[in-house]
Amino acid sequence: MANTLTEAQITTAKARSRLGLGVHWRRLDTEAHLGYRKGKRSGVWLVRWRNHYDGADYRQAPIGIANDINDKPAEGTLTFDQATKEARDYVARSRTVAAAQAAGPAPTVLTAVEAYINERNARDSRRSGREVRSDAGHRLRRYVLGQEKRGNQEAIPAAPLAAVELHALKEDDLLTWRDELPEELKATTKQRLTNDLKAALNAAWPRLSAEQKKLNPTFLAIVKDGFKAERIDDDDDASTARDNQILTDAQVGNLLRAAAEIDAEQESEGDLYRLVVCLAATGARFAQVRRMRVSNAQLKERRLMMPGSYKGRGGNGGSVPIPVGDDVIEVLLPAIVGRPKEAPLFERWSYEQEPHSITWKRSERGPWKTAELTRPWRAIRQRAGLPEVIPYSLRHTSIVRGLRNGLPIQQVAKLHNTSVTMIERHYAKYIATALEALARAAVVPLVPQQGGNVVTIAGRGR
Template sequence: MVTTSKAPASGPGRRTAGIDTPAKRGRLAVHRNPYWQACGAGRGGVSLGYRKPTAGAGTWIARLIRDGHRAEHRLGQADDAGAAPGALPYGAALTEALAWAARRAGANSERADRATEPLTVRTAVAAYVADRKARNPENGRDAETRLTKHLLAAKIADRPLADLTDADMAGWVRALDGIAPATVARLLNDTKAALHQAAETHHRLLPAGWRDMLARGLRRGAAAHAKAQPPAAAHQRPFLSLADVRALVAAAGEQDEDGDFSRLVAVLAQTGARFSQVVRLTVADVTEDRGNPARVRLMMPSSRKGRPGNSKATHYPVAIGADLLTLLRPAMAGRGGHEPLLTRWHHRQHAGDKETGRAPRWVKDRREPWHKAADMARPWARAVAAAGLPPSVTPYRLRDASIIRALTDGRLSVQHVAKLHDTSAAMIERHYASHIADAMTDAAHSAVVSIVSAPAVTLRAVG
């Protein structure tokens, strides 16, 4: 057993006494504190102690004083009269004390080395990723991938945190080229979380106002990065025509025999909703008008964008066609209204058998909801290729296509299109301005009336 305490800064130590033979130890007075004998010159360092009991054999104690801290360790019974077999004579106790002190000093040195390891962006990220993985392994791995690729590969990674400046942070963000805005946002969130965690743990090692510096640098860098990017207009992204969308939905139906992926893609395509919304649909969110079977709608869960606690409605109606309803009916049959509408099979692996040569295989285990957009990455890539579209086409292009179809239809206002897609009219105007202009031009042409009277035609008599 080891005990540690702060060594007294001054004061006399317990007087030393002869403890090297059983006879000398037998003449010592009983005392609850050990009799100490230094194992080397000086007051500090390693000492061997002997605790004299009221009866029976005494006990050897080792003590180490280092850097103002004291640690003690019970070595075992002394070879006094009446001691049990295996009791330690003085020489063996001295050897044990020195060995224990060496191990203890080595461990303290290793901890000190770790404690004095430079606190850098890299060490802060490593601690954050380890903590994030412990809470949620999947999300932790996602954060680790982003941070490793974009932050730890930069020169700033080995900069001591105490030496960071807002110019360092802003310069790093400005240099993030060829990264989607959404990825930049997630990367900055991970970076702030990692460095804030380090600041919480090591606040005494960082200068005053360090967090304000960090926020200022990231904010400046993000603003400069956004300004340097080309306008995020929809026409600069791959535009999907209605024929493209239909080809994608058809190709999605070929990716799994149960139709799970096909249903997911079809809902995304016809509603224009985000992945995070459609995966929260329940069976009860499919509503039919009994008086008019042709009128079917989904009560789409609202997005979770915006500030917490806002007053936005939890659902909004989106009209769907009979074709989508037919596709969804197998997913609704025999299921409760509270159950997720869109699910898929979860597989588990059956171990192989080396003796029989049977290879491991994956088997269907249970059905569960889609969790994150990455779950559809592989079947989506296959569907895009099967539809003959470029690999750069992402599922979000289905939302673009839905918004553009609604704008160019001519019967819906910008405000109505925004409400049907759970966004703002300002966002629609900013990102789809060219399509709004086309729709307005078409509407204007259809409203043109003739204002010039046709010249009178003189009729001639025939015959």
């Protein structure tokens, strides 16, 4: 190509009609040109460009068919202005890809999610004291990265989104992925999954090189807009499920009696019973209770200092004092008296299989682990005649109990290590009922009575 470009008159259909057969060029920038190839029957728009990063020769690509009849937009053809826009966009995309390749292997959604899963697994392993896989990792592998065939479980292909390079990520990519999630997934499950993927992509931004950040400076805005929270449409279902988990005092008592019986049958030495009693008395999450230390039980003050939850964006450090009754303290005493202050308050026996035998024996005592309440809880709820009740029902019940007893919403939220917003969102009708009860208690007789009959107010007609 000559160093000096002679630009052709290709801006209008009339001007193009006077050109001879062949290709005619017009400048887009110093190293990009819009071309018009005139044929015997019709004309075609072309673009050629040179990438700044690879220094290669000019590349060329077709853009579309030219509208050589008039200069008005028409389906299937492009005017000069339309072709110019298409050409500029094409060159910009090509140069972005070239720049990403020059900066090194282009990071993708897959690499971002894998890095995030590794970070979450490492964090959860540190917290539990053993090698574990995070819940976020399970969700993201199933619905983003894909999974290989495991036993009777069929292989799950990766979502198309996984292959998208971060510099080329668009809002539509995220919306399409979200729309293609299985319809049978609950709205709350979809939102958790969405939050996991959003966190993975946001975490990838600091790891990108300065050059890669230049390629898509709107990356964080794209992630934010693509994952805007949608209104959960199954609020009625969620509310009904929560109603079924609000227990009466008698039902809580049945669960505790069942826990004591299962504990005795399994020779757990009170470990299981103490744990369930604490869950019922405090309304705390299992993840909080299992992290308690002996020093968190303050006998003289009759209170438990509950560690903050890992949920949320920090701010949950320290402990919250929760008053408990003498009956709860009495149950916990065997785990407190004579034990070091830094020892875990709730422990249980672990078992190991004897070599060359099917016999299991006790190995050592240690703190409860993430999923170890699942199996004994099944036995507890069956024994109590409450087959649908989950451990979290003790938390729901504790929150509602506080509201019904007239505690301020702020205090209920503080005791349960959550926010006023969450309490108002999920327990609104219980708040309304509790406030009505308080208002009713303030009602006093106002209408004067005499001899058991209502006195007619003076001035009123009969």
